[in-house]
Amino acid sequence: MTSSKNTPSSKNNDDMPGYTIGTFAMINKISARMLRHYDKIGLFKPQMVLPNGYRYYSSEQVPTISLIKKYQRCGFTLAEISTLLGASATTIKSLARKKQRQLVQQNIEQDQANELLSNLLGIGHTPLPSDNVIAVTQQPARQLLCGSNVCEDNVDAGFDDLYRALENAQVHPDSLPLLLCDPEAAVESYRVAVCAQQGTVLTTLISHSLPVGTYISTSHYGSYDGIGVAYDRLLQYAQHHQQKLVMPFIERYFLDRTYTTNTNDYITEISVKMTP
CATH class of the missing domain: 3.20.80.10 (Regulatory factor, effector binding domain)
Structure with missing residues (x-):
């Protein structure tokens, strides 16, 4: 984890380049080690890397890391997720149908994954939206x-x-x-x-x-x-x-x-x- 002097959550400095890897990992419930791995394989890179090696992430990247986690719970590999992130809606539905067939063939008991896959196809239960109230x-x-x-x-x-x-x-x-x-x-x-x-x-x-x-x-x-x-x-x-x-x-x-x-x-x- 990073030290408090490098953590935007406890500072109000407009010059800070974004969230440190420790803060970004914590608020998204993912390990910093996994974020470094995603960076290494080119799946999900920080918005900025300073000369000292410190990684910084932005607010705009939060939805993307959420989507990666959802795809993982559907059973997609990291290579498949890399394709999904840049895919059209038609390709996403095609890959979702293919993954559903694989789950059935393998007789894997993944009710949660099937529910998420149904959501990708637009036929599942829709989560309650946040009301954005502070x-x-x-x-x-x-x-x-x-x-x-x-x-x-x-x-x-x-x-x-x-x-x-x-x-x-x-x-x-x-x-x-x-x-x-x-x-x-x-x-x-x-x-x-x-x-x-x-x-x-x-x-x-x-x-x-x-x-x-x-x-x-x-x-x-x-x-x-x-x-x-x-x-x-x-x-x-x-x-x-x-x-x-x-x-x-x-x-x-x-x-x-x-x-x-x-x-x-x-x-x-x-x-x-x-x-x-």
Whole structure:
């Protein structure tokens, strides 16, 4: 991960060339290692590479990385995705039909992939669009019980461990599940958490406090593939209003895998504290 001095999310400097690879990876739920691999094979390159080797990405690139992730979940190879990114609508539908036939022939149980492929053909369930609303609210101080820091591949396992520890201690959380996301973290950017009553202490979990203050928030509807758009919305709002952000970002899950198997039904709120 990059250091805070190179992270646009905590700065409001119009001269910054874009998002560092660490920030871009975090808001799009993809590893920096994978972004470097995409750059190496020519699939998805940063908008700018400085002489010191630092990679920077732009807001305009968020929809493209979301599309790449969706194509991967459909079962397309990186070589096929490279073709899809520059293909016409007719070619995309042709390749989608071919991929559906391959899945049937191989008898692969990929219900989610088939649903995404149907969306590419224009016959599937359409995710709820984001309303693009930014809310500014005053939030009280909140005490959290947290698991250890995890990487993006281990978030679900982290939540399982967290709720197992709470159940063993007979502690009932006071909130929906939360994910703390910090692009400035040195190694692993994510920490699973729940709100707890003041004074609750468990030796197996980490206590953490969210400070009182002004928070901005927005909602994301649907799978996490396109969640980078919501993060970008918050970051652009803060920059436009010349506000600095206090890490971490906070994801709150109103509807997730616990309640539905259809990722298009997911509802996620993202918030972050602003400095006074």
